[in-house]
Amino acid sequence: MARWIKEHGLLLVNAGLFLAFLAGMILTGAANYSEEQQAHGGSAVSVLQFMATGEFVEATFENWESEFLQMAMYVVLTVFLFQKGSSESKPVGTAAPQDEDPRQAAISKATPWPVKRGGAVLKVYEHSLSILLFALFLGSFAAHALGGAQAYNEEQQSHGQPSVTALQYMGTSRFWFESFQNWQSEFLAVAVLVGASVYLREKGSPESKPVAEPHHDTGT
Known part of the structure; x- marks a missing residue:
């Protein structure tokens, strides 16, 4: 058990922090949320009730x-x-190594089964990481729109304004402001990491080059 934990420590710690x-x-x-509700003459909500609100869904999935x-x-x-x-x-x-054609690889017992299968299965597997990440993005994007529309409609109703659908909400400046304010920060962080790793080091981290390696050396 201790060995398994050591071998999977990076995933376990990040999942735990999440x-x-x-x-x-x-x-x-x-x-x-309860404080805001009470400030406007409403009632406090429980944790479970809060998790059913558009504000929680929107805040979670826009991130x-x-x-x-x-x-x-x-x-x-x-x-x-x-x-x-x-x-x-x-x-x-x-x-x-990442550019090598898996169709020319030597097959062993440990070779992933899509590589052994070949054909369309291998074609999908070659891009399975990006497919998963884009699918998670699209799912989160949709949930952001649904939760955001719910929260937006609560505000609209409190001001006597008409409600909107999720698609209509996606046409508002608020929806895109929420998206862009998060997207820009993510790509800023990537740009900083890519650029800083040319000149700066973190001993022992695979995200860093060896400390003594020249600045112009690229990759690992």
């Missing part, structure tokens, strides 16, 4: 959509684009 921060978001969000968009785009862009000297880039002008 759950801890999500719980914090829910608890503080419910408290904040998830930006994360999955960033990762999906990053996976795809690193196939074609390079950054000389960055640990986040494939080597410039040199063949990389």
